[in-house]
Amino acid sequence: MIYADNAATTKMNTAAADAMRSCMEQAWGNPSSLYGLGQRAAEVLQDARERIAACIGASCKEITFTSGGSEADNQAIRSTALLGAQRGKRHIISTAFEHHAVMHTLKRLEGEGFEVELLPVGGLGTVTAGQVAAAIREDTALVTVMYANNEIGSILPIPEIGAACRERGVLFHTDAVQAAGHLPIDVRAQNIDLLSLSAHKFHGPKGAGALYARQGVPLTSLIEGGAQERGRRAGTENVPAIAGMAAALEEACAHMEENAARVSALRDRLIAGLSQIPHAALNGDPVNRLPGNVNFCFEGVEGESLLLLLDSWGICASSGSACTSGSLDPSHVLLAIGRPHEAAHGSLRLSLCGENTEADAEAILKAVPEAVNHLRDLSPLWRDKVSGKRNFIL
Numbered sequence: 001m002i003y004a005d006n007a008a009t010t011k012m013n014t015a016a017a018d019a020m021r022s023c024m025e026q027a028w029g030n031p032s033s034l035y036g037l038g039q040r041a042a043e044v045l046q047d048a049r050e051r052i053a054a055c056i057g058a059s060c061k062e063i064t065f066t067s068g069g070s071e072a073d074n075q076a077i078r079s080t081a082l083l084g085a086q087r088g089k090r091h092i093i094s095t096a097f098e099h100h101a102v103m104h105t106l107k108r109l110e111g112e113g114f115e116v117e118l119l120p121v122g123g124l125g126t127v128t129a130g131q132v133a134a135a136i137r138e139d140t141a142l143v144t145v146m147y148a149n150n151e152i153g154s155i156l157p158i159p160e161i162g163a164a165c166r167e168r169g170v171l172f173h174t175d176a177v178q179a180a181g182h183l184p185i186d187v188r189a190q191n192i193d194l195l196s197l198s199a200h201k202f203h204g205p206k207g208a209g210a211l212y213a214r215q216g217v218p219l220t221s222l223i224e225g226g227a228q229e230r231g232r233r234a235g236t237e238n239v240p241a242i243a244g245m246a247a248a249l250e251e252a253c254a255h256m257e258e259n260a261a262r263v264s265a266l267r268d269r270l271i272a273g274l275s276q277i278p279h280a281a282l283n284g285d286p287v288n289r290l291p292g293n294v295n296f297c298f299e300g301v302e303g304e305s306l307l308l309l310l311d312s313w314g315i316c317a318s319s320g321s322a323c324t325s326g327s328l329d330p331s332h333v334l335l336a337i338g339r340p341h342e343a344a345h346g347s348l349r350l351s352l353c354g355e356n357t358e359a360d361a362e363a364i365l366k367a368v369p370e371a372v373n374h375l376r377d378l379s380p381l382w383r384d385k386v387s388g389k390r391n392f393i394l
């Protein structure tokens with residue numbers, strides 16, 4: 001099997017699995033309990049907090065553990081929206097291609113009386129600091145812009161956007177779920193007030209994430225209950241998963257440069273090869289993109305069919321975002337970069353990691369053109385295009 005869907009989730013690495021097992025066997029107490037066993041769990045938690053903070057240039061008091069990236073996004077946005085509303089500020093700036101965890105939270109806030117402004121992301125899928133600065137108003141409570149896009153891989157100018165926000169005294173949150181462990185993060189140098197990350201996107205366990213909130217930015221708890229996480233997140237902490245997250249992030253950060261170099265070489269090989277397919281188009285920025293991200297639209301092909309055919313040949317890939325499969329709507333990300341509906345339906349995302357090999361790339365470069373040709377041969381729409389009854393769009 002070739003696994004090329006690392007943007008959806010990653011396989012846990014040995015360091016994370018070992019840390020989890022050791023925690024489950026030796027520090028399985030409740031970290032709120034005062035006896036030794038509980039305190040051993042509390043120490044694991046504190047150690048993980050310090051290590052995760054160190055990986056992103058934060059201090060440990062600024063880290064709140066959550067159940068994952070979605071919860072971190074929800075909490076960051078809800079907390080800052082509430083803070084704004086208390087000061088009469090109800091305007092929120094974001095982009096048209098955020099993850100659903102951000103999009104749907106913003107949608108909900110709109111229903112609660114907030115005004116949400118989604119900046120257009122252009123054909124390459126990015127926004128500039130200038131665009132953000134121009135959109136900021138007296139009543140802007142928050143700017144939330146993702147660090148890197150999960151579908152098309154484009155990397156946004158986070159330090160510049162952060163600086164524009166700071167200059168105008170507006171809080172800045174970034175969903176860094178696709179960036180953490182893959183791109184260098186320094187919350188102070190990059191002017192970030194709040195940042196979300198998720199363990200299972202960097203070879204840690206699912207169901208663990210963290211929200212960084214700069215000291216002085218108060219967080220509202222989404223869950224009522226005990227006083228865990230200093231009152232910012234009720235519920236007994238998932239200590240083994242948090243230990244696994246710390247181990248995975250450290251490992252990812254320690255090998256970030258060499259991994260990025262190897263993975264981006266494979267990525268570029270795939271992009272060059274798949275670009276040879278007629279009526280295909282690369283989605284996203286060809287240069288400024290996540291090391292492992294390859295995303296194409298193939299005209300005359302249904303993304304879902306392509307995905308299933310590749311699966312039957314032992315290749316795991318994705319069409320748009322995993323969260324949207326099962327829905328007939330094309331990806332909002334592909335629509336946001338200007339792909340027409342028809343082209344957006346024929347998209348394929350391959351997302352690589354350090355474990356992928358040259359042989360994987362070779363197999364993909366053989367399989368994808370074959371699959372595309374096969375599906376086109378079966379397509380009445382494609383036949384119409386070839387015979388000139390319909391126009392090509394890509």
Ligand SMILES: *Cc1c(COP(=O)(O)O)cnc(C)c1O
Binds near residue numbers: 071
């Ligand atoms: C995966 C992902 C999330 C959600 O994280 P979970 O831990 O799965 O809840 C949020 N934002 C982005 C950009 C993602 O890729």
